Amino acid sequence: MSKIKIEAENLKLFYGDFQALKNINLTMKEKEVTALIGLSGCGKSTFLRCLNRMNDIIPNCHVEGKLTFEGEDIYHPDCDVVALRKKVGMVFQAPNPFPKTVYENVAYAPKLHGTKDRASLDEIVETSLKQAALWDEVKDRLHKPALGLSGGQQQRLCIARALAIKPEVLLMDEPTSALDPISTLKIEELIRELKQHYTIIIVTHNMQQAARVSDRTAFFLVGDLVEVDDTEVIFTNPKDQRTEDYITGRFG
Numbered sequence: 675m676s677k678i679k680i681e682a683e684n685l686k687l688f689y690g691d692f693q694a695l696k697n698i699n700l701t702m703k704e705k706e707v708t709a710l711i712g713l714s715g716c717g718k719s720t721f722l723r724c725l726n727r728m729n730d731i732i733p734n735c736h737v738e739g740k741l742t743f744e745g746e747d748i749y750h751p752d753c754d755v756v757a758l759r760k761k762v763g764m765v766f767q768a769p770n771p772f773p774k775t776v777y778e779n780v781a782y783a784p785k786l787h788g789t790k791d792r793a794s795l796d797e798i799v800e801t802s803l804k805q806a807a808l809w810d811e812v813k814d815r816l817h818k819p820a821l822g823l824s825g826g827q828q829q830r831l832c833i834a835r836a837l838a839i840k841p842e843v844l845l846m847d848e849p850t851s852a853l854d855p856i857s858t859l860k861i862e863e864l865i866r867e868l869k870q871h872y873t874i875i876i877v878t879h880n881m882q883q884a885a886r887v888s889d890r891t892a893f894f895l896v897g898d899l900v901e902v903d904d905t906e907v908i909f910t911n912p913k914d915q916r917t918e919d920y921i922t923g924r925f926g
């Protein structure tokens with residue numbers, strides 16, 4: 675039985691007067707992939723952003739309830755947000771490499787966190803690119819602009835960039851929605867590899883993708899978490915009628 679990595683208890687989030695998350699209770703286990711599914715605007719990205727306190731930068735946004743990372747309260751005033759974000763990395767919807775070289779993209783965060791020595795940086799760059807299944811494709815163009823890579827390669831580079839600071843959790847917000855089917859399958863394969871070492875939480879609109887890559891699936895509906903279970907159960911025998919309606923395409 676894997677241990678609980680992140681746990682939300684009665685988590686509520688407000689943008690001003692608008693309540694975007696109602697009362698979320700969800701546990702995410704270590705080295706599992708948890709997929710967050712649901713209609714547009716139901717709060718999946720909002721929830722994901724709570725996990726590394728990315729919502730902090732949104733004015734008038736406040737959170738109630740409890741969210742813990744290995745038992746430590748993420749929203750406690752003493753929580754070290756820089757340390758939290760080091761442990762909880764993020765990959766966004768559209769690939770967003772910096773306008774720098776492939777090498778500099780991966781070395782950027784480790785340098786920022788104090789790694790200066792060239793041999794260590796070389797090692798981090800190579801390991802991260804290998805873990806992101808990109809090394810073979812870029813090893814001869816490490817010092818070329820990252821923006822010259824294909825969209826799928828750029829997204830794997832963004833994954834390598836997130837891995838470079840050795841996080842424990844990877845948050846992925848629709849990481850394949852801007853990619854073609856082949857690049858999408860590569861990222862899905864990668865997610866299955868990465869879960870041997872990382873806890874992954876992925877937002878996806880693609881239900882086949884949730885079914886292919888995740889161990890657990892959570893179905894959100896207008897700010898509520900309707901149902902969470904093993905992915906197989908959600909897709910074959912959901913308990914809530916609303917989940918069934920969603921996965922069978924009767925909603926939206």
Ligand SMILES: Nc1ncnc2c1ncn2[C@@H]1O[C@H](COP(=O)(O)OP(=O)(O)OP(=O)(O)O)[C@@H](O)[C@H]1O
Nearest residue numbers: 689692694712713714715716717718719720721732
């Ligand atoms: N910065 C913000 N300020 C105010 N309201 C916001 C903000 N961000 C999101 N919302 C609202 O909160 C609700 C949840 O949005 P969120 O982006 O989390 O949904 P989502 O399920 O991720 O949607 P999608 O699948 O379209 O990305 C929506 O009603 C949205 O309009």
